[in-house]
Ligand SMILES: NC(=O)NCCC(=O)O
């Protein structure tokens with residue numbers, strides 16, 4: 060059993076890096092607060108006797124030796140970056156639980172056959188730089204390192220510049236650190252476990268994701284003197300697109316979601332009809348066929364709306380992540396650990412994307428979920444109980460021990 | 466006849482203060498570019514022998530003596546501030562045509578019975594500080610000077626601070642400068658004169674205006690893992706409000722307009738359902754009954770949408786300007802001047818608000834419109850011809866001469 064109080068303590072200790080007045084965390088990837096938590100994490104890894112490597116995209120790896128160093132280690136961990144108004148658990152729980160597993164093994168003097176390696180992946184959230192789960196995507200070769208290094212945030216700062224500014228552009232080439240498998244603990248970020256009163260979610264699949272960048276070019280004109288029929292209003296156009304995306308997702312019941320998260324009017328003024336808007340779209344399903352339908356429906360709606368309103372709408376797909384089917388053997392290992400420890404559990408699909416979803420395309424991976432209050436995440440009110448967090452960390456530890464061998 | 470080339474020259478000379486790459490002007494009220502154009506205007510007034518006064522809200526008055534100095538002068542002019550992406554004519558034409566009238570009278574050695582006074586009113590546009598036509602509203606007592614001085618822009622700067630920062634908080638109390646009448650020349654900012662091939666619009670009325678500040682409080686949550694039925698999406702809510710405002714205005718055919726010009730998502734992120742949005746509403750009609758209907762329809766739509774979506778929507782009326790009916794005698798004077806000069810003309814309602822609309826509540830006022838290209842205004846592409854501008858200035862001069870007496 061891991062040390063529940065110690066794990067809880069580290070979660071709340073690191074929550075001060077970027078703490079918000081409402082009790083959440085604002086720790087955008089590669090910003091100053093991310094540097095603070097990274098420095099803390101590196102020191103904690105050093106103190107736990109781990110050999111720390113940082114790769115050229117800033118992902119951090121802390122290696123704990125095993126008896127057979129010819130074997131690729133079992134990976135465990137998550138991420139320490141947060142949303143602009145994020146919570147204390149998303150990513151943090153999985154990363155600090157990995158640290159807690161190492162501390163527990165150290166305290167108990169347990170040596171594993173296969174080495175284990177705890178990870179903090181760069182930019183999982185995707186709110187400063189797109190796509191989300193950026194570093195693990197580069198790790199499995201979905202993007203080249205150079206491509207990722209040149210991505211820009213809204214202020215034009217590249218990933219490379221951001222890494223340099225906090226001193227976390229590491230030496231280790233992306234992909235150099237090998238893994239024989241990867242296990243990630245995370246809060247569910249949805250309402251199912253809580254509603255069904257289950258402690259552990261054995262994650263067997265994950266939704267696919269479509270991300271788009273959109274731009275609407277209408278025509279600025281005077282709000283008072285431009286007759287309604289002559290308008291080419293970019294915001295009215297966006298409004299129809301938002302509602303069309305919502306309707307297209309709802310058609311599939313619980314099997315799809317669709318969201319416009321960002322929309323920025325260029326040069327806004329009260330008495331000017333909006334002429335230009337940049338926006339983003341996020342839509343998802345665990346069913347690849349439904350993903351295709353969402354894409355088709357969205358494009359068809361935009362074609363109809365833009366023609367009728369005589370505005371120009373550009374829609375660029377910037378990321379397509381197919382649905383994830385986690386490795387059956389690792390999923391069974393997670394389930395076995397939950398059973399062995401006596402926790403109530405169920406199989407579950409992840410609504411959110413995770414680094415484990417990317418890694419699963421190249422190495423066997425699986426995930427452990429624990430409930431979060433009211434299913435709320437990406438919100439400063441995100442909450443989880445100490446005992447659920449500890450339960451998740453125990454399942455993580457025993458899954459890893461089953462994979463690494465004692 | 467005024468000097469058409471000289472007028473055209475001043476319009477293009479002052480367009481350099483805040484010139485944008487697309488050929489428009491960005492000269493927000495009381496900003497550095499506004500100071501530049503004010504300094505230019507003051508020098509031009511001095512050179513034309515006018516006695517310049519600046520009031521405590523920064524409005525500028527250039528007095529030209531008449532034979533009977535016991536009479537309140539006839540006012541003429543407009544404003545020199547612009548929209549964030551504004552054009553070269555909106556406000557500028559009326560202010561510089563007033564200067565051109567003085568220059569023409571000086572050159573011809575014409576003395577008027579009643580003095581005349583050319584004006585540059587502060588913050589007509591209303592995009593930096595609300596409401597629009599701020600200084601003329603204070604002039605007629607719709608707001609106190611202290612109230613206006615404490616209004617803040619989006620960065621929290623007050624009108625008072627902005628005035629001090631460019632040295633234009635004048636000595637003259639607001640309202641001290643009296644007028645016996647006021648005439649304003651302006652581009653139409655709508656498509657009617659051009660469509661009907663008329664040179665002069667004899668403005669007999671103006672739309673009333675309702676301005677609101679709105680705020681939507683939904684709930685931020687994860688775009689991937691939050692089921693559609695559990696969402697409280699602030700942007701989907703706004704989208705319905707935008708379309709409801711549009712429909713409410715369209716119901717009245719050409720008799721109403723409605724616009725959401727500003728909408729800002731708090732802490733936006735691609736994979737976060739928008740939780741909070743601030744927005745503004747501008748709706749107008751020349752019919753006070755329709756204005757009431759627009760207000761009722763908007764509030765009813767918001768009540769229904771917010772209840773159904775379980776979000777909170779606040780809507781505060783920040784400005785209500787009733788419809789304007791310009792002084793019949795002054796309207797006749799404008800029409801008489803247009804007729805006498807042989808310009809094609811028609812009576813017209815102003816879609817936009819103007820300082821003359823405010824002044825008309827206390828002193829007889831009227832307006833002269835000239836066509837603008839495709840009816841476009843509040844856009845960098847705003848355009849008008851030299852001959853139409855000159856025609857408008859001639860009508861302005863002869864209206865003023867008829868009122869002031871020679
Ligand atoms: N787990 C999580 O919140 N990931 C962020 C990426 C996403 O799914 O939008």
Ligand SMILES: NC(=O)NCCC(=O)O
Nearest residue numbers: 283330589590597817818
């Ligand atoms: N004339 C003009 O554009 N005024 C700005 C105020 C408004 O009508 O919105």
